[in-house]
Amino acid sequence: MNKQKVWLITGAGRGMGLDIAKVAMAAGHKVVATGRNTEKLEQALGASENLLIVKLDVTNSDDAEAVVKAAVERFGAVDVLVNNAASFYAGYFEELTMDQIQKQFAVSVFGPMKVTRAVLPLMRKQRSGQIITISSSAGLVGFEFCTAYAASKFGIEGWMDALKSEVEPFGIHTILVNPGFFRTELLTEESTTYAKPVIVDYNERRTQQMQFWNGADGQQTGDPVKLAEALMIISNHENPPHRFIAGADAIGIAEQQVVERQKEIDAYRELSTSLSYES
Numbered sequence: 001m002n003k004q005k006v007w008l009i010t011g012a013g014r015g016m017g018l019d020i021a022k023v024a025m026a027a028g029h030k031v032v033a034t035g036r037n038t039e040k041l042e043q044a045l046g047a048s049e050n051l052l053i054v055k056l057d058v059t060n061s062d063d064a065e066a067v068v069k070a071a072v073e074r075f076g077a078v079d080v081l082v083n084n085a086a087s088f089y090a091g092y093f094e095e096l097t098m099d100q101i102q103k104q105f106a107v108s109v110f111g112p113m114k115v116t117r118a119v120l121p122l123m124r125k126q127r128s129g130q131i132i133t134i135s136s137s138a139g140l141v142g143f144e145f146c147t148a149y150a151a152s153k154f155g156i157e158g159w160m161d162a163l164k165s166e167v168e169p170f171g172i173h174t175i176l177v178n179p180g181f182f183r184t185e186l187l188t189e190e191s192t193t194y195a196k197p198v199i200v201d202y203n204e205r206r207t208q209q210m211q212f213w214n215g216a217d218g219q220q221t222g223d224p225v226k227l228a229e230a231l232m233i234i235s236n237h238e239n240p241p242h243r244f245i246a247g248a249d250a251i252g253i254a255e256q257q258v259v260e261r262q263k264e265i266d267a268y269r270e271l272s273t274s275l276s277y278e279s
Contacts, residue, residue: 002236006075008032008067010058010115011085013040016134016182016224020082021045023228032071032078035085058085058111064118077126080235081119083112083133083156090213091195092202093147100193101148108152113159120167127171130235133160134177137250141257145209164242173240177231178254180247182222222247 007024011017013035021033025048034056035041041053052074054067071078089096089104112133123129138146139153157176164174192213197206227246234240245254265272 002027004028004030005079005235006030006032006071006077007080007082008034008071008078008115008119009082009084010034010056010111013037013044016179016227017082017084018044019224020084020228020231023225023232025050027232030075032067032075034067056085056115058115059106061114061118064115067115068118068122072122078119078122078129079126080130080132081116081123082231083115083131085111086134088192089148089195090145090192090209091148092145092199092206095195095198095202095206096148097195100195101151103193104148104152105155108149109155109159112156116163120172123167123172124170129172130175130240131160131163131167131172132175132177132231132235134179135160137178137180137253139176139178140245140250140254144205145213161242174242175234175240176243177227178243178245178250179227180222180250180253182224182227182247222249 007021007029009017009021009024009031012021012031012033017033017035021031022045024031025045028050030050030052031045032052032054033041033045034054036055036057038053038055045051045053052070054070056063056067058064068078085107087104087107089100091100116131116133119129119131123131133156135156136149136153138150139157142150142154160174160176167174194210197203230244230246234244245251
């Protein structure tokens, strides 16, 4: 029988976060479900002795500290943190404003950092814990029209890679999740902001990109409930993977990146290895 754990999930009021919360509760775990709108959380999740709903804006460090305090007061621990809350600022780099790019990083990079910073002292004291951070295929390769989003996902990839070696000695596991195209609510108006068209040179390609993204919502092949169930399986492993590539499409992207990186290494191996001082 799997051990009952306390799951703290950000962005749990909708999309993938909601599915993870529901699946965790169905598996018998205790859940601290967080989001900016607690009424929406209550409507979506109901009430249970194994459920604690707490307001959390991931960009607010005070909120993050308060959530961890509430979790400890109610359940005595946080065993699994899921950094799921996300936003999507789409558009060509030149057309995105710096304010939009900063907002992308505020939610997708600094948000997970603030929540994780609030949780880590508790996990160090426990000498156990898991930090699951939802990245993206855009954390493996940058896509046109997704410069801000990809940059933020690459940011959390580097952060989580480095954090792994820092916290593993305390029994804390870091798990990066790279989903492909899952049918979440990321592409809805509530989560996606498009850059304002201002540069004529991008007009034709922008029109094509907008047609793709507007048509993609609700048509993604990935089932977020199945992804949530997969996370339950991974979480129960004694030594969970540092990286979980989720979805056949994501695996295809990752494998292509491996091939391309190897080609780049081989093409310039002689030049690259000639750059040391002469002995």
